[in-house]
Amino acid sequence: MGIKIDALKCTACMACEMACGYHRDDGFAFLSSCIVPYRAREKTDYFGVLLKEEENLIVARPEGLEVNKIGEAQEEDSEKEADASAKPMLLREGCDLCEEMEDHGPMCIEFCPMNAITLEEE
Ligand code: SF4
Ligand code: SF4
Structure with missing residues (x-):
């Protein structure tokens, strides 16, 4: 299970x-x-939208989704627009799907007014 982002709606x-x-x-x-x-x-x-997972950095762009394995792909694409914002993301904790929020689902999904974020069953 993970988060799916539709950047075209963002x-x-x-x-x-x-x-x-x-x-x-x-x-x-x-x-x-x-x-x-x-x-x-x-x-x-x-x-x-950038999403830091435990092992991946997801870059959701209007033209499509990019999954970067942390530690491998970040240096290669220095020209890409998201990279400048992506680097600080690597220091952050990965998404835990809000597992400790007792009465609420994933907070980002609840608060996105455009329904751009959904839960993806795997
Ligand atoms: S709000 Fe929860 S589900 Fe959404 S990105 Fe953050 S930790 Fe993950
Ligand atoms: S809440 Fe939804 S529309 Fe707002 S920035 Fe996040 S993904 Fe985009």
Whole structure:
């Protein structure tokens, strides 16, 4: 089971980032969130989402999903837009699907107003 992100629906509202930070720290601590939206500087209305899992860094872009094994792929694609934001992500805890939230499902899914995040059964 894991999180699936449809970047075409994302508006970079940051609700998922705030919700995940709250799950981590009981406060709106952006630096502890393992899900982060980003905007491309040179393109308008282009949004993507980064997700840190235990072993992978997921980069969801409008044109598709990219799964990078942590420790292998990050250095190779230095030209890619997400890389500058991706590096700090590697220091964060991986997504635990909000396993300790008793009365709520994954927080990012609950708070995404665009239904861009769903739970994927494997
Ligand atoms: S499921 Fe929970 S831990 Fe994982 S990205 Fe969403 S809010 Fe963060
Ligand atoms: S909450 Fe949904 S729409 Fe907002 S930034 Fe996250 S994925 Fe995008």
